[in-house]
Amino acid sequence: MTAMASAAGTIGVVGGGQLALMLCEAAKSRDVDVIVQSASGHDPAMAVAREQVSGAPTDAAATEELSKRCQHITFENEWIPVDALQSLDPAGVMFSPSLTSLLPLVNKLSQRRLLDDLDIPSPAWMALDELNADAPALPAGWTYPVMAKAAHGGYDGKGTCVISDLNALQELLNSVSVEDWLLEAWVTYERELALVVSRDREGRIRSLPLVETHQKNQVCDWVLAPAQSEQLLEATAYNIAASLLTSLNYVGVMALEFFYGPAGLMVNEVAPRTHNSGHFSIEACSSSQFDQQLCITAGLPVPSTTLVAPGAIMVNLLGLPSEAAEPLKSRLAALEAIPSSHLHWYGKQEMPGRKVGHVTVLLEQSDPAARDQEARSLLDQIRKVWPNPLN
Numbered sequence: 001m002t003a004m005a006s007a008a009g010t011i012g013v014v015g016g017g018q019l020a021l022m023l024c025e026a027a028k029s030r031d032v033d034v035i036v037q038s039a040s041g042h043d044p045a046m047a048v049a050r051e052q053v054s055g056a057p058t059d060a061a062a063t064e065e066l067s068k069r070c071q072h073i074t075f076e077n078e079w080i081p082v083d084a085l086q087s088l089d090p091a092g093v094m095f096s097p098s099l100t101s102l103l104p105l106v107n108k109l110s111q112r113r114l115l116d117d118l119d120i121p122s123p124a125w126m127a128l129d130e131l132n133a134d135a136p137a138l139p140a141g142w143t144y145p146v147m148a149k150a151a152h153g154g155y156d157g158k159g160t161c162v163i164s165d166l167n168a169l170q171e172l173l174n175s176v177s178v179e180d181w182l183l184e185a186w187v188t189y190e191r192e193l194a195l196v197v198s199r200d201r202e203g204r205i206r207s208l209p210l211v212e213t214h215q216k217n218q219v220c221d222w223v224l225a226p227a228q229s230e231q232l233l234e235a236t237a238y239n240i241a242a243s244l245l246t247s248l249n250y251v252g253v254m255a256l257e258f259f260y261g262p263a264g265l266m267v268n269e270v271a272p273r274t275h276n277s278g279h280f281s282i283e284a285c286s287s288s289q290f291d292q293q294l295c296i297t298a299g300l301p302v303p304s305t306t307l308v309a310p311g312a313i314m315v316n317l318l319g320l321p322s323e324a325a326e327p328l329k330s331r332l333a334a335l336e337a338i339p340s341s342h343l344h345w346y347g348k349q350e351m352p353g354r355k356v357g358h359v360t361v362l363l364e365q366s367d368p369a370a371r372d373q374e375a376r377s378l379l380d381q382i383r384k385v386w387p388n389p390l391n
Helices: 018-029 060-069 082-091 108-117 166-175 231-248 289-298 328-336 368-385
Strands: 010-014 033-038 051-054 072-075 094-096 125-127 146-150 160-163 181-185 191-199 205-207 211-216 219-225 252-261 264-271 311-318 341-345 355-363
Touching (some): 010 060, 010 289, 033 060, 082 094, 094 289, 108 181, 160 166, 191 289, 231 252, 231 264, 252 289
Parallel strands (some): 072 094
Antiparallel strands (some): 191 205, 311 355, 341 355
16 A cells, blocks of 8 residues: 555644644645644634644643544644553554654653763753752852753743852752753853754655754744755764664654854754744745654655755744834734745734744845845844844
C-alpha cells in the first residue's frame, strides 16, 4: 500500500494557538481535516479547524476523546502529560512525535541530561536542588550572573530569571520548588541561531535553512533566513540535529536554538514542535515547517524544504498598549502595503507584549551582506508601523 493510499484524511492536534492555526492552514491546502483539542472555541486554530474537542492541552481525558475521532495526532507544544497519555499507545494511536521520544524533551532537566549523554555542546548547568539551601555556592569556575530556568512551561522569557548575586540566588531557593529548576552558567555569545528539522517514518531527515534570530527581553523580535554563515557552521548545526533526531527515533518536526560565540556552537534549547524561528518557511520554502508536520502526521509523502527565494525576514508583532497605538485596522493595512510582505494575523485579542501576528517579506539580494542590509531596511519599515513594545 502506498503512503498516499494509507494516509489519514483527518488528523488531531493537541492545542489551539497560532502554531495549530498555521498547521490547520497547511492541512487545508492538502485537503486534510483537523480536529483540535482546545480549551476555548475562540482560540486561533478554531477559525480553520473542522471541529473541536474541548479541553486544555494538559487534559489527558480530552486527548483520549480526540483519539476516538482520529488516530493520527500531533502536538502544538510540549506542555502535555506524557505519562498520562501512555495508555493510548496500545490502543493504536499514532502520535507524531511518539510519546517515548517526547519524554526526555518535555522537561529541561532531562533534556540537558540527554544532551550531555550524547556529547552535544550546551551551557554548563546544574539542578537547583543540588545546592545546599542553607549555604548555597556556585560550582567551581562559575561566576555571577547565572541563568535560572524552570524545567516546565517556560517560553518567551517566562520561567527564566537572571541571578545576579548570592542574595538573588537565596531568594530563588526560597520561592520555587527547587526540584523543578536548573541553573545555567552565563554564556558569552556573538549570535543566536536556530534550525528547524524534520524526520519522517522512514528515518529521512529534512532541514530548513539555518537562521539568525534576534531577541528583545528573551522574546524573538525578528528572524533572518538564511543566516550569514560558513558551510562548516551549517553542517555542524545539521549534524547536531540529526544526532538528536536519530538517537530518539524521533518522527516529526523539531527546532533547536543555538548560541554561537567564542566557545563554538552550543544548543540553548530544544523544542519538540514547530517554532517561531521557522515561520518564514510558509512563504520562503517549497514546504513549510507546518507542511512537514502535516505530511508526517497524516502519512503523506514528505516534500523537500528548498528555499524558493534568496532569503526572507520574519518580524514578530507583539501587542501594543492601546494608548500608544494607531488603530489596528490602519496598522494592518500599512503592513500589507509593504511590497512582497505576507501578513499573518492570529486572531488574538491584542494585549501588550503578546504575540498576535507576524510579517514575512521575501528578500531579493543573493549576496549575504547585501541581504542583511535589505532585511534591516525592511525591519525599519515594519517597526515604524508596528514598534516592538519591549524596546
